[in-house]
Amino acid sequence: MSEVEKLPKKMIKLKWNDKDLEVPEGTNLLGAALNNGIKVAHYCYHPGLAVAGVCRMCMVEQQGVPRPFPACNAVVAEGIQVRNDTKQIKDAVEWTLQFHLLNHPLDCPICDQAGECGLQDYYMKHGQYDSAMIDKKVHKKKVQDIGCDVVLDAERCILCARCTRFVDDVTKTHELGIVNRGDHAEISVQKELHNDYAQNLVDICPVGALTSKDFRFKQRVWFLEDVESTCIGCETGCSVKISQNKSGAYRVRPIVDSEVNGFWMCDDGRKIYKHLSTPGRLVGPMVFKNSMFLPVAESEIKEKIKSKNIKFILSAGLSNEEYQSFFKEFKNIKNITLYQLPKTGAEFDGILKRADKNCNLRGAQKAFKLAGADSSEEAMKKMLDTLTSQDALFVVMPEIVYDHDNYASFLSKIKKAGLRVALTTDDMRSEFSDFHFLLPVPTFLEKEGHIINYQNKERKLNKGRSYGASDRNVGDWAHLFH
Amino acid sequence: MILNKELYRHHGHLKGLFIALRITIKTMIMNLTGMEKRMTINYPEEKYFYSDRFKGRHVLTVKEDGTLRCTSCMLCATYCPADCIHIIASNNDDPSVEKAPVSFEIELLRCVFCGFCEEACPVDAIRLTGEYEMAGHSEQEWVMDQHYLAYRPLLSGGKGIVSTVDDHNRLKLRL
Structure with a gap:
């Protein structure tokens, strides 16, 4: 940050219709109005992009300026008086909208945008209703x-x-x-x-x-509700909202967050909803029998692990609260290590995406340090090498896996353990046939909590709808050991 | 309950009965001789036809080529107060169709026959007909899928009801 940017910006007073605004110097005129809760019709203006001034919907009049001009193409100045509620401006917006709609097809019934479409919204307010178009x-x-x-x-x-x-x-x-x-x-x-x-x-x-293409025709947008949460795709931790309803989760979109992700998010992050409502979501403990997973009583698992040597491998994708409760509940267990997803792709692609795919590695390391456990990869490798048939190995599965080869080689190494139990959200992944038991844990959208991103900033995970057994997190399964 | 108590008090019960029977016998003779129009019909041999405004069992209309008109815009499902319409939309390879239902189901037991779906439909794809005879045993018999809704034998022998509402204007204006 340069010296000039550090200085507090001079505040400028202006008047929009009858409302007094006070905004920093250099603000875009339309941006000043939108930031202050004034609704102005606009299509081309986007705060994250350069100004184009092509849609002509945000026309305003300024006292002392002979002609209307688009507000998005102007910068605030001290004491200016701007109006967009005069008859001249209303006419201008109505006719501009009619121009936009001249060749627009009547696709609303089959258009995915219907319900959150700028044309629909502004047509209700500024539409002329009778088209003046006589040509095809x-x-x-x-x-x-x-x-x-x-x-x-x-x-x-x-x-x-x-x-x-x-x-x-x-x-x-x-x-x-x-x-x-x-x-x-x-x-x-x-x-x-x-x-x-x-x-x-x-x-x-x-x-x-x-x-x-992914969301196309799956749901109409008015059937969906948005849950604000944090992306668990990589260590950046973008603010996102996940659209879901009772039949499943459907899409992920970014929330404007100037401190972390700005206006955007990457395409990998858009796929984090896919495992939330798969048909394979667990509804209770499962046992691998006759080459498939079948429901099982908890007492049976309890019986099996009784005389075994308990070992744990955690994933680096749990929330801080989960790590806390885990280390509190499993005080007696000494063999706890951390499986970290390997880095994939470039270290930082210049916009948002980062190579480290562990969304809460910093939180995990902090919790391990606090509990006196070793979170390094060497410790995990050592544990894998020393597994015996007397061990009961509990593996908390990462929710999202990018590097499947690395993951497969990790899973092939745990086969030495006598009893293998996976704590996971669903049974869709074929690798799970390596495990004797599956225990359900909540997905990132089914728990309240915090994760720590690459800036060491706490990011909030919020609770949305649940599509499987999600009432017990990792620490709550401790009752199996008592 | 005795309706006309005065009559019985005045004439005694036996005489009163015959006086009261007079109107029954009179109506019977009038009906048998055809001198007066009967209020009832011999259902099910004779059937009553309601006007087109009657809201009975639903129909999905078809285009001239026999495919469903429905574009699965979900407006009927959105509007439905009984929440009885279930549609699964899908991509259609024909770019002029683009979106079409793979599954369109109406749960008749939930339906209140309000006709809001008919009103909400932007393409005249769903109509409520004069069909009022509905009977069934298990709950599954009351869920109508798109094949039954559009192509049941009652509808032009299984060809479906062809609708061209607005098509002409649509093509003329090329909307």
Whole structure:
């Protein structure tokens, strides 16, 4: 941070309609209004992108300026008086919206954006209802798969250029552009999308032109409720919201968080919801019998582990509270180590993604240190090498695995233990046939807690709907040993 | 309960009975000779046909090529006060269709026949018909899937009810 940025910014007073605003110097005029809770119609303005000024929806009048101008293309100045509630501005917005809708297809019944669409929202407020269009609509290509699980419908596009600015400014991969003129202008895909942040395009598209192939037609958005939580995909710990309802979890989207992730999140993080509501979620303890997992009474597991030497391998994806309760409950057990997911990909890709995929490694190390246990990889390897048939090995499974080869080699090493029990959320992974018993533990969305990210910052995990047995976390299974 | 107590008090019970029977016998003769229209019909040999406004068993209409008109927009399921419509949408390979239901089920036992689904539908894909005869034993018999809703033998011999509502305008305006 340079010296200039450190200085507190001068506050500037201005008037928007009849409301007095006080914002730091250099703020965007539209941004100043939106940050102060004033609702202004806009499509192309996005606080995380460069200003384009193409949608013409945020027109305002300023005292002393002869013509209306778009607020997103202006910067606040001391004492200016801005209005957007005059008849002239209302007319301008109505006609602009009609222009946007001239060639827009009536796809709302089959469009995934319906329910959170900018066109629908502003049409209710600024719509003219009777179309002045007498010509046929211009048709463009629908359902284009443009790579990275993004589907483009050129007809629905209103050419706000948010997506082209995103691939130019944020990912700098330049896959998209706008070609042709007038009503023939459309988004052209110069090359297939090939960046790790492509799903953000779906979020920032104010209409249904870019939709996600993964979420496509699974649910209507008004059936979903958002739970705010933290991404467990890597050590960055982005703020995210997970959309879910009683039939399952469906998508993950970023929350604006200036301290950690800004406006975006990576495509790997979008997949963290997949194991939440799989049909294989455990509803109780299971035993591997006749080459499948069957429900079993807890007393049977208790009987089996009685005379064994208990050993534990924890994952680096539990919350701080879970580590705490675990070490409190398992005070007597000395053989506890930590399985860390190996680093995958570049150390830091320059935007958000980091190679360390353990979302709470720092929290785990802290808890291990406090309890006097060794959290290093060497300790785990040593434990794996010294396993005997007299051991009962409990493994807390990582929720998300990226490097499957490393994971498979880890699982092949534990076979020396006489009795193997996995604490996991679901039985979908075929590797689990190496285990004798499965015990259910909650997923990251089924528990309250905190994790520590790469900045040593505490991030909150929130509780959403539950799709399996989630009332017992790792520490609560201690009653099996008494 | 004796309706006309005065009559019996005045004439005594036996005489009163015959006086009261007069109207029964009169109506019987009128009905048998066809001098007066009967209020009842010989159901099930004769059937009563309700007007088109009657809200009975649902129908999914089909396009001219015989496929379902439903685009699985879920507006009926959203609007349904009884929560009895269950739709699973899927991708259709035809870009002019794009979205179509793989499963469309209505639980008749839950349905209150309010007709909100018919009103909510933007493409005239669901209608409530004059079919009022419904009987069944197990609960499964009351769940109608899309094959039954659209192609049951009663509907043009299994071909379904073709709807072209708005199609003409749609094509003309190319909406």
